[in-house]
Amino acid sequence: MKREPDPHNCHRFPAEGIAHAVWLYHSFPLSFRDVELLLSERGVEVSFETVRRWCRKFAQTFANRLRRRRPRPGDHWHLNEVFIRINGVQHYLWRAVDQHGVVLDILVQSRRNTKAAERFFKKLLKGLRYVPRVVVTDKLKSYAAAKAKIIPGVEHRQSRYLNNRAENSHQPTRQHERRMKRFTSPRQAQQFLSVHGPIYQHAHPRRHRVSAAEYRTYRADAFAVWQQETCVHKAAS
Structure with missing residues (x-):
């Protein structure tokens, strides 16, 4: 061996x-x-x-x-995006968690449009290699357009109140971001966050x-x- x-x-x-x-x-x-x-x-x-x-x-x-x-994540995906400022420029941190709060994936992007949502869906599907049963998002229209193109047969629930699980998962990241005095580049933010989620959880x-x-x-x-x-x-x- x-x-x-x-x-x-x-x-x-x-x-x-x-x-x-x-x-x-x-x-x-x-x-x-x-x-x-x-x-x-x-x-x-x-x-x-x-x-x-x-x-x-x-x-x-x-x-x-x-x-x-880790065991296979759940079949309910909660997606959310928050603003992060990197070197004075506004970016967006896209995050997906399952119904148990397990972080599935994150992606730092400079846009919050349909193309950005499609890119995030593709990254999720590539990493997990299965299709969820339900996708829960806020009322951002980019989610609906991207889901209809990438995973059209999946149930989509849109509500600002159903997505608290994804919004709450941003809190540990925010705390560490403040301690770091913010990120210095999108690449550094992506590298840190892709590591921080699995270890923290x-x-x-x-x-x-x-x-x-x-x-x-x-x-x-x-x-x-x-x-x-x-x-x-x-x-x-």
Whole structure:
């Protein structure tokens, strides 16, 4: 059995320490300097620039592994878009979640028209490889036009009140965006957000309508999966 290459090779710090730094940064609204301070309290002397390099090198790989481990998302898609300002220019953050609040995909675009909506639908379908049963959006007409062209047979519900689940999923992103003092470029925003969603949600299991014991079990399982996907060498099949 041939093993995967060790991405932590030639790093002075162990894989557990690197994974913990990435976990802290994406699980909480912290800056790189905040993570540096928290690691220093544990006796790990590392600069915030090193934490930045670790996140840039390892976070996408960790997020991809977590995304592969998650169960198949639900068949109700909630789509929403919010304004974000990048270097003084207004952009739009398109986000899709399922009925359980699991983030399906995000896309940063400079437009909010039908072509932008079509591009987002195509990205969703390519990543998930199945068609939903219901799509829930606000009353933006671009959604209806794009859905009619891309997935015409899917039920479409449009209401400003039915889409609270998608709107609420923007809150962790907004908190981290403020801590980062906003994004510097559309590419940087896309890279950060594609990583932040899977890691943040993995670190925060849903607590709605579960007992304390069930929540602790979910949380323990999440910690175990994180250790497996970030710190253990796995044999290639």
